[in-house]
Amino acid sequence: MQNLGDFQNIKLDATRPVLEAITLSCERDQRRLFTGLSFQLQTGDMLRIRGPNGSGKSSLLRLLCGMTQPVSGHVDLFGQALVRQRGTLASKLLWIGHAAGVKALLTAEENLAWLGALHMHGANASIEQALFAVGLRGFEDTRCHALSAGQQRRIALARLYLPDLPTLWLLDEPFTALDKAGTKQLEAHLARHCDRGGTVVLTTHHELSQQAYAYKDLDLGQYAA
Incomplete structure (x- = not known):
């Protein structure tokens, strides 16, 4: 074994x-x-x-x-x-639950950095590209409490566009x-x-x-x- x-x-x-x-x-x-x-x-x-x-x-x-x-x-x-x-x-494995799981007081970029750290190190250089891939270009510095439910969901799903998953x-x-x-x-x-x-x-x-x-x-x- x-x-x-x-x-x-x-x-x-x-x-x-x-x-x-x-x-x-x-x-x-x-x-x-x-x-x-x-x-x-x-x-x-x-x-x-x-x-x-x-x-x-x-x-x-x-x-x-x-x-x-x-x-x-x-x-x-x-x-x-x-x-x-x-x-x-x-x-x-990568698990994404039914809830978006983002932190309201963090920005979109900060949330994705935190979520991405569960699986890899040094992924910050790819965060902007991942957010762009899910249609959130320009929202990197926006705190998540100001985003819609759909936009928060996209932050969670942006993990699927990070490298080395x-x-x-x-x-x-x-x-x-x-x-x-x-x-x-x-x-x-x-x-x-x-x-x-x-x-x-x-x-x-x-x-x-x-x-x-x-x-x-x-x-x-x-x-x-």
């Missing part, structure tokens, strides 16, 4: 699943949301998780990124149990508060990321008009307990 220091070699092994869920069961507030859920993702895969409200879409994403633990079953990341990698997960992206309702142009741009960016060898898992009710070549769809309602 490879140790955690061998991550670079694990990442380059195209035959090893990037992410594997094995007979997962999940509870929230003493209510079983889903049970017996299994799937496997390789490099290049895009998985959309859909289902009715309350079916556990966000809860599943939190299981996949190690924020919570399943009632039964387990998650493997790059061939190793996720629970054994808690200290190094920030270098192996983990190749596995877990995104909870990434299209929330985006306008039509922003949604179209994000769809294209996610598809390109997968087609270049990345992996994306996202929850959304939105029907994607642009998909990665290796696209999968998971209806979580089929696993309701």
Whole structure:
């Protein structure tokens, strides 16, 4: 079994699943949301998780990124149990939650520097380009309390345009508060990321008009307990 220091070699092994869920069961507030859920993702895969409200879409994403633990079953990341990698997960996956997660008193630039520091060092030179990519050129020094909900969401999503990111992206309702142009741009960016060898898992009710070549769809309602 490879140790955690061998991550670079694990990442380059195209035959090893990037992410594997094995007979997962999940509870929230003493209510079983889903049970017996299994799937496997390789490099290049895009998985959309859909289902009715309350079916556990966000809860599943939190299981996949190690924020919570399943009632039964387990998650493997790059061939190793996720629970054994808690200290190094920030270098192996990027998670963006349903809320924008920006700090109101910081500027757009300061927020992106803070968020980007979760994954890499020395990314400040690329922050301006990332904000430009999401349509926020000219807002670098604007404090976030003065921005709209859609603009704050774009700051969170600007992380996806920074260099040297983990190749596995877990995104909870990434299209929330985006306008039509922003949604179209994000769809294209996610598809390109997968087609270049990345992996994306996202929850959304939105029907994607642009998909990665290796696209999968998971209806979580089929696993309701």
